[in-house]
Amino acid sequence: MRNKIIAPLAAAALILTGCAGGADTESKTIMTVGDVNVTSGMYEFYMNSYMGSFTAEESGEIALDQCKNNFLTVALGHAMNVEFDEDTKESMDSYKQRVVDSYKDQDGGYKGFLKDNKLTDKDVDMLVSVSYYTDALRSKLEPVEYTDAEKEQYFKDNYRRAKHILITVEDDMSGEEKEAAKTKAEELLQRAQNGEDFDALVKEYSEDPGSQSNPDGYFFTDNEMVREFQDGVDSIEPGNFTLVETSYGYHVIQRLPLDDNEELYKTEYNKVADTIKDKLENKRFEEQAYAWAEEYGVETNVDEAAVNECIKEVDDEYREARESLENNQN
Secondary structure, eight states: OBOOOOOTTOOOOOOOOOOOOOTTSOOOEEEEETTEEEEHHHHHHHHHTTBTTBOHHHHHHHHHHHHHHHHHHHHHHHHTTOOOOHHHHHHHHHHHHHHHHTTTTSTTHHHHHHHHTTOOHHHHHHHHHHHHHHHHHHTTSOOOOOOHHHHHHHHHHHOEEEEEEEEEOOTTOOHHHHHHHHHHHHHHHHHHHTTOOHHHHHHHHOOOHHHHHOTTOEEEOTTSBOHHHHHHHHTSOTTOEEEEEETTEEEEEEEEOOOTTSHHHHHHHHHHHHHHHHHHHHHHHHHHHHHHHHHHTOOEEEOHHHHHHHHHHHHHHHHHHHHHHHHHHO
């Protein structure tokens, strides 16, 4: 249920992997960012990175933001006449060659990978170039040192803490079983709101293995939990309870305070302090990138209908793949 994702404007490396794309579906432009045409294949490449951890709609939303931000760096690089030195060009060529070579022993080879994922060789060049343009643009920023106070304030403003009881719902459950799971969750919510010991209820009823290994609850920030869980936590004040449904089932959630007087708070903060430094730097870069976009007239235009069509296609493909796997297992 807990999912880490790469910050959209800080892709340090790109790993190209086979996706669930449709080989017979034509790729088309779903977005333009400056002079960059973002194709459905490129969009679905990012989207497939999150399928299995998020719903198709959530994966599509994350991938859309990632495409906007990543290809903004490329478009800005073009608009600002960024040129790479020979060492950087060699590094890009070497990276691209490793991608090509990684498919030589697979059916269809590299060309098969491109066809299966609605990508062209130029699309791969574009995907590979993102981190290089990002590095080039980042180098234009003056170095900044973030104070402990700034990092801790970010932690307070952007992290949450919560405990939950998970009542699992499986796809193959009958309607009656699903309804029974919902009723059970509603009863547990009522018991928690009536003042029963929530820790005891979690220990007895939660079907999330993480509840046992994280007895003090989860500390998390944006996009580290499935969206419905995050939204549920955001909807209540510390100490209060709510009930949400996700693809995992029903969650009875208690939001907990971030108390800087607790030793646990300090421990959790120290775990992510270095990550927060990166997040602050990403935020600074993002703000500067959009300022540059305005200065250089780099506009982003999205074909919403085409995006929604991609989301539906990927969702259908994954559903068919799951059903095929289940049928083979049976």
